[in-house]
Amino acid sequence: MPRQVNQLSIRKASFLSILSGILSALPYTNGNLWIFAWIGFVPLFFALRGRSRAQAFLLSFLAGIIFWSGTVWWLVHVTLAGTILLILYLSLYFGLFGLLTSPYLLPTTYCLLFLPSTWVLLEYLRSRILSGFPWALLGYSQYLNLPVIQAADITGAWGISFLIVLVNAAIYLALLRKQKSAVILSILCLLLSLGYGYYKIGYFSENTGSGTLKISAVQGNIAQDLKWEGAYRDFIMGRYIDLTLQAARDNPDLIIWPEASLPVVLEEEPFYYERVKNLTRQIGIPILLGAVTLRNGNYYNSAILVSAQGNSSGMYDKVHLVPFGEYIPLRKILGFLETIAPIGDITPGKEYKVFENPVKFSVLICFEDLFPELSRRFVREGAQVLVNITNDAWYKKSPAAYQHLAASVLRAVENRVSLVRSANTGVSCFIAQNGYITSYVKDKPGNTIFVSGYSTRDIYAGKKEPGFYTLHGDVFILLLFILEAYIIFRRRRI
Numbered sequence: 223m224p225r226q227v228n229q230l231s232i233r234k235a236s237f238l239s240i241l242s243g244i245l246s247a248l249p250y251t252n253g254n255l256w257i258f259a260w261i262g263f264v265p266l267f268f269a270l271r272g273r274s275r276a277q278a279f280l281l282s283f284l285a286g287i288i289f290w291s292g293t294v295w296w297l298v299h300v301t302l303a304g305t306i307l308l309i310l311y312l313s314l315y316f317g318l319f320g321l322l323t324s325p326y327l328l329p330t331t332y333c334l335l336f337l338p339s340t341w342v343l344l345e346y347l348r349s350r351i352l353s354g355f356p357w358a359l360l361g362y363s364q365y366l367n368l369p370v371i372q373a374a375d376i377t378g379a380w381g382i383s384f385l386i387v388l389v390n391a392a393i394y395l396a397l398l399r400k401q402k403s404a405v406i407l408s409i410l411c412l413l414l415s416l417g418y419g420y421y422k423i424g425y426f427s428e429n430t431g432s433g434t435l436k437i438s439a440v441q442g443n444i445a446q447d448l449k450w451e452g453a454y455r456d457f458i459m460g461r462y463i464d465l466t467l468q469a470a471r472d473n474p475d476l477i478i479w480p481e482a483s484l485p486v487v488l489e490e491e492p493f494y495y496e497r498v499k500n501l502t503r504q505i506g507i508p509i510l511l512g513a514v515t516l517r518n519g520n521y522y523n524s525a526i527l528v529s530a531q532g533n534s535s536g537m538y539d540k541v542h543l544v545p546f547g548e549y550i551p552l553r554k555i556l557g558f559l560e561t562i563a564p565i566g567d568i569t570p571g572k573e574y575k576v577f578e579n580p581v582k583f584s585v586l587i588c589f590e591d592l593f594p595e596l597s598r599r600f601v602r603e604g605a606q607v608l609v610n611i612t613n614d615a616w617y618k619k620s621p622a623a624y625q626h627l628a629a630s631v632l633r634a635v636e637n638r639v640s641l642v643r644s645a646n647t648g649v650s651c652f653i654a655q656n657g658y659i660t661s662y663v664k665d666k667p668g669n670t671i672f673v674s675g676y677s678t679r680d681i682y683a684g685k686k687e688p689g690f691y692t693l694h695g696d697v698f699i700l701l702l703f704i705l706e707a708y709i710i711f712r713r714r715r716i
Contacts, residue, residue, distance in 0.1 A: 229271065229272040229273065230268065230269065230271075232277075234269075235269040235270075235273070235277075235281055236269070236281065236284060238265035238266065238268055238269035239265070239266055239269045239281045239282065239284045239285040239288075240284065240285070240288050241265045242262055242263060242264070242265040242266035242269070242285045242288075242289075243284070243285040243286065243287070243288025243289040243291075243292070244288055244289075244292065245258045245261060245262035245265070246258070246259065246262030246263065246285075246289050246360075247262075247288065247289045247290075247291075247292035247293050248262075248292075249363035249364075250292070250293045250358050250362075250363065250621060250625055251292065251293075251621050252621070252624075253363075253365055253366045253624055253628065254366060256363050256364050256365075256366060256367045259360060259363040259364065259386050260386060260389050260390065260393075261390065261393060262390065263337075263387060263390035263391075263394075264390055264393050264394050264397070266281070266282065266285050266320070267327055267337075267390070267391070267394040268394070268397075269281050269285075270282065270320055270323070270324045270327055271327050272327075273320075273324050274324075275321050275324060275325075276321075278320040278321055278323075278324035279317040279318070279320050279321040280317070280320075281320055282316045282317050282318075282319055282320025282321070283313050283314065283316055283317035283320070285316050285320075286312065286313030286314070286315065286316025286317060287309060287310070287313045289313075289316065290308075290309040290312045290313055291309055293358050293621075293625070294308065294309065294312075294357070294358070294622075295620075296617040296618065296620035296621065296622045297617070299616060299617055299618050299620075300616055300617070308355075312348070312355070315344045315345075315347070315348050318344055319340060319341055319344055322340050323336060323337050323340050325713075326709075326713070327394075330401065331401065331403070331404050332709050332712075332713060333391055333394075333395065333401075333404075334388065334391050334392060334395065334401070334404040334407065334408060335388075335705060335709060336706065336709050337387055337388075337390075337391045338383070338384040338385075338386075338387035338388045338391065339384070339702045339705050339706045339709075340706065341360065341383060341384075341387045342380050342383050342384050342387070342699070342702055343699070343702055343703065343706065345359055345360065345380065345383055346380065346696070346699050349592075349593070352545055353542070353543070353545045354592075354593065355545075356592045356593065356629075357589075357592060357625065357629075358625060359379050359380075359383055359629075360382070360383035360386050360387065361374070361379035361380065361381070361382030361383040361386070361632065362379065362625070362628040362629060362632060363386070363628075364382055364386070365627070365628035365631040365632065365657070368419065368423055368656060368657050368658060369415075369416050369419030369420050369423060370382060370385070370415060370416065370419055371419070371631070371632060371635050371657055372415075372418060372419035372420075372421075372422040372423060372635060372656065372657070373385075373415050373418055373419065374632055374635045374636045374691065375422070375635055375636055375637075375638055375689050375690060375691050375692075376690050376691055376698070377691065377698040378594050378632075378636055378691050378695075378696060378698060378699075379594065379632045379636070380696065380698050380699060380702075381698055382632075384698075384702070385411065385412065385415055388408050388411060388412075389408055389412060391408070392404065392405045392407075392408035392409070422656060423656050423658075425656075426638065426654065426655040426656035427654075427656065427658075433581055433606075433682075433683045434680050434681065434682055434683065435475050435476070435580065435581050435607060435680070435681055435682075435683055436472070436473070436474040436475050436476075436678065436679070436680050436681075437474055437475065437476050437477075437478060437642050437652070437678070437679060437681060438466075438469035438470075438472060438474040438476070438477045438478065438676050438677070438678040439478050439642055439643065439644040439650045439651070439652070439663060439676060439677055439678075439679075440462065440465045440466060440469060440477060440478060440479050440480070440483075440644055440650075440663075440675075440676045441465075441480065441644065441645055441646070441647060441648065441650040441663040441673065441674060441675055441676065442458070442461050442462050442465065442479070442480065442483060442646055442647075442674055443615075443646065443647045443672055443673055443674035444458050444461070444485075444615070444646055444647075445615065446613075446615040446616055449482070449485065449613075449615070449646075450485065454485070455485045455486060455494065458483075458485040459485065459494060459497060461674065462479055462483055463497070463501055465674065465675065465676050466479075466501060466505065466509065466676075467505065468676060469676040469678060470505040470507055472678040473507075474507060474678050475507070475508075475579070475580055476507070476508050476509075476510060476579060477505075477507055477508070477509045477510070478509075478510045478511075478609060478611065478642060478644040479509060479510065479511040479512060479611070479644060480512055480611045480612060480613060480644045480645050480646045480650070481512035481523070481525075481587055481588055481611040481612050481613045481645075481646065482512045482513060482514055482523065482613060482646075483511050483512050483513070483611075483646065484498070484511060484512070484513035484514070486514075487513075487514045487515070487516050487521070488513045488514065488515045488516070488524075488526075489515060489516045489517070490516060495513070498511060498528055499528055499532035499533075500532065502528045502529065502530055502531070502532050503530070503531065503532040505530075506530045507530055508527060508528060508529050508530050508535065508579050509527075509528045510525060510526070510527050510528075510577075510585070510609065510611075511525070511526055511528070512524070512525055512526075512587065512611045513525075513526055515537070515539070520569040521567060521568050521569060522539040522540065522568065522569055522571060523539070523540040523543070523548065523568050523587055523588070524537055524538060524539050524540070524571075524587075525537070525538045525540075525585040525587060525609075525611060527577050527579060529579070535577070535579065536575060536577050537575070538571065538573070538575035538577070538584070538585050538587075539569075539570070539571025539572070539573070540568070540570065540571055540587040540588065540590065541570055541571045541572070541574065541590070541596065542570070542589075542590050542593055542596055543568055543570050544588060544589055548567075548568040574599055574600060574603055576600065576603050576604050576605050581606045581607060581683040582604045582605050582606045582607070582683075583605055583606065583607040583608065583609055584600035584601075584603070584605035584607075584608060584609070585608075585609045585610075585611060586600075586608060586609065586610045586611075586633075587610075587611055587612070588611075588612045588613070589612070589626065589629075590610075591608075591610045591612075591626075591629050591630045591633050591641075592626075592629045594632075594633065594636055594691075594696075595695065595696075597633040597636065597637055598636070598637060598688075598691070598692050598695060601637045601639060601684070601688055601692050602688055602692060602693070605639070605684075606639060606683035606684040606685075607639055607640050607641070607642065607681065607683055607684065608633060608634070608637070608639055608640075608641040608642075609641070609642050609643075609644070610630050610641060610642070610643045610644070611643075611644050611645070612626065612643065612644075612645045612646070613645060613646035613647070614626055614645055614646070614647060614648060614649075614671070615646050615647045615672075619671060619672055623645070623647070623648040623649050623670075623671045624648075624649060626649075627643065627648075627649045627651070627659075630643055630653060631653055631657045631659070632657070634653040634654070634655060634657055635655070635656065635657040636691050636692070637684070637688070637689065637691070637692045638655045638684055638685070638689050638692075639655060639683075639684035640652070640653065640654060640655055640681040640682055640683070640684065641653040642679075642681065647671050647672050647673070648663075648670050648671030648672065648673075649662065649663075649670050649671060650662065650663035650670075650677065651663065651670070651677070652677070652679040652681055654681075654682070655682065655684065660679060660681075661677050661679045662677060663675045663676060663677045664677075
């Protein structure tokens with residue numbers, strides 16, 4: 223039987239849980255605060271020592287409420303009731319983490335391994351239930367910490383999450399002055415990861431691609447409340463046309479407009495689409511644009527490539543829709559949510575489209591870049607560049623746009639491809655194969671959101687041979703599941 227440990231008072235334990243939620247949320251308020259992720263769980267571990275499973279669940283649930291409130295508060299700009307429900311739902315995963323790990327917080331080697339394994343498996347579960355919500359994965363907190371995230375080309379973002387919790391657990395054990403060997407092991411893992419990271423940063427700083435492509439990313443900065451107002455259609459088109467004419471002076475191979483940049487449903491008012499075709503003929507440069515399309519009575523969130531000759535060169539319909547935003551999962555059960563959140567009625571696409579102009583690329587619409595399996599499939603299908611077109615204007619001037627950007631950075635590293643982002647508003651940028659953000663659309667003071675403009679950049683097209691994570695996917699998750707099962711089995715035999 224596990225030996226008893228001295229418990230903190232419930233007041234002190236609650237304070238530590240709240241502190242843990244605050245520290246863990248800081249990197250998502252500002253990516254430069256990534257260091258706090260490496261200590262954010264330590265107070266929670268001390269709060270959970272010696273607690274019953276019920277108490278551990280509640281203390282961890284409290285930490286989750288603080289964390290998610292500080293991370294996704296900006297959803298109140300869309301729906302207050304929906305934000306509260308989402309925070310409570312997401313906090314359940316924190317609660318489950320405490321419930322499952324509290325018996326393993328004794329100073330043993332099991333503590334060092336079981337805690338990060340459990341956290342990552344819960345992140346993986348959260349990324350799939352109800353079509354998934356892989357927002358603010360712990361690994362995303364390090365998107366500006368390039369040496370650490372390079373291992374994602376083997377383990378995916380999950381490996382970065384694992385390493386962070388591993389270090390938190392090692393700090394916890396070190397403060398207990400127990401298990402020096404476990405602490406040393408975690409330091410070695412961190413050093414090994416950093417060594418690999420610095421090597422990969424240097425490797426992908428050179429020309430490792432199969433060719434170059436010059437792209438212009440356009441950011442229109444159209445206010446969300448004007449986007450579908452009929453009186454502003456010509457204004458919106460005028461802005462995109464003006465920015466495109468400016469970008470055309472750089473003579474790019476491709477100009478990208480953001481998600482739903484066409485201010486109408488394409489088939490209902492084709493006049494505006496004809497203006498885009500005429501524009502491509504005028505400048506002699508293809509344009510990739512986002513539009514809502516209507517076919518056979520179904521609406522789609524689409525990306526359309528218009529050739530330099532003014533012809534349609536292909537279309538991609540968004541495959542992974544935003545739950546409770548573009549559709550309602552389990553509508554018979556959750557249909558009541560239509561009354562508390564603005565929900566569209568979009569039909570998912572079925573084809574994993576790879577465009578070619580002049581190199582092969584695929585488009586991730588809106589939050590599709592949060593799902594690594596989708597990016598991997600596009601790259602396996604032949605995409606050498608990934609493009610994310612999005613609209614983050616819903617969330618006003620908040621950290622939401624940067625939290626979204628973090629996912630794109632990890633997708634670039636996982637698949638070792640360049641990734642271009644074009645947003646209605648922020649962040650529009652170019653991400654290299656090592657995750658380095660090489661250029662932003664920004665104004666003179668350096669603001670990257672809620673500004674209009676464009677940026678042109680030469681990027682490398684990825685190699686045609688996919689890497690380990692692209693080819694083999696979440697092998698790391700399978701290994702963690704086996705490790706978790708082994709630890710549980712061994713502990714029950716003690």
